[in-house]
Amino acid sequence: MNNICELLNIKYPIIQGGMAWVADANLASAVSNAGGLGLIAGGNAPKDIIREEIHKCRNLTDKTFGVNVMLLSPFVDEIIDLIIEEKIAVITTGAGNPAKYIDRLKEANVKIIPVVPSIALAQRMEKLKADAVIVEGTEAGGHIGELTTMVLTPQVADSVSIPVIAAGGIADGRGIAAAFALGAQGVQVGTRFICSEECNVHENYKTMVLKSKDRDAIVTGRITGHPVRTLKNKLAKDILSMEKQGIDPEEIDKKGIGSLRLATKDGDIHNGSFMAGQIASIIKDVKPCKDIIEDMVNQAKNIMPSIKL
Known part of the structure; x- marks a missing residue:
């Protein structure tokens, strides 16, 4: 066994x-x-x-x-x-x-x-x-x-x-x-x-995974020391932009507060954090x-x- x-x-x-x-x-x-x-x-x-x-x-x-x-x-x-x-x-x-x-x-x-x-x-x-x-x-x-x-x-x-x-x-x-x-x-x-x-996640979350492509699971938060892999959307792009601008890591962390709930429960495709792995596209x-x-x-x-x- x-x-x-x-x-x-x-x-x-x-x-x-x-x-x-x-x-x-x-x-x-x-x-x-x-x-x-x-x-x-x-x-x-x-x-x-x-x-x-x-x-x-x-x-x-x-x-x-x-x-x-x-x-x-x-x-x-x-x-x-x-x-x-x-x-x-x-x-x-x-x-x-x-x-x-x-x-x-x-x-x-x-x-x-x-x-x-x-x-x-x-x-x-x-x-x-x-x-x-x-x-x-x-x-x-x-x-x-x-x-x-x-x-x-x-x-x-x-x-x-x-x-x-x-x-x-x-x-x-x-x-x-x-x-x-x-x-x-x-x-x-x-x-x-x-x-x-x-x-039980919102249907929009499942749709985000089903429609994802091979390069859509990206990493944000490297600069804060708390890297997270999520599907590419407005929130993820905004955070990456903040990192490139050298904005205070604490401000970047604040940007993501509550975003996982917005994804899983509200299905907010723009402001939610749709955590998913690189294998999502298969x-x-x-x-x-x-x-x-x-x-x-x-x-x-x-x-x-x-x-x-």
Whole structure:
């Protein structure tokens, strides 16, 4: 059996990305019911909101699901408390180092899978007894690092003994086969699940992904130290213009406040932040999570018959 499947008690080693304002109970339960690992995004939401999503998810699936914890959230301490109270099986973490919480989570039998952008952080997570690591390349949507999935995955796989999950630039079975060839034992998929029937984002968000071209997923915020990959629109162009003009990074950060909500809930195609990965342009349809996952798995097996899925 695949190590990730055994670790998480899931059918396929496919983890849904913890996308803020996107990954709710509806999407997470659909992915889990389809055999993957669905995640509820903690984002910057307070404890009560996430508790409600956890309870909704439990009503929609009896399969394993998890919570993505954003370590920069002002509510991170209470979210960790909630995860322990609710006996969540697994968490992924992003935007920081979860070291200070690992002992408590381990005592509560929570599986911990941090997102890492480098070999050094992956090795540190292994020493701290993380159960696996998600290696996220710069191709991914949202907040990104510098190295690509193609180069980072094999380097981390060679550097740690815990399972490696590849993320960034994976939206079909070809991506899964490539990730496994590079040493990964699982994949994390984000952008593809935006265009699922069960994803509750505004239809304009899905349309933006479906109509995107190969060079439309661009990076803003490099000058602020918080680079983000989003689809090209007025907001993204305005921010890039501000960066070129040398405007104060704090002013640039302010420009993006609330923009993710404008994209996901209001569908504001001009002022919303439509976070998506570079692989967005190969996505051409909206279909159920079950079909997305099964199509991915079948394609990967056809390419690599020996693959452990």
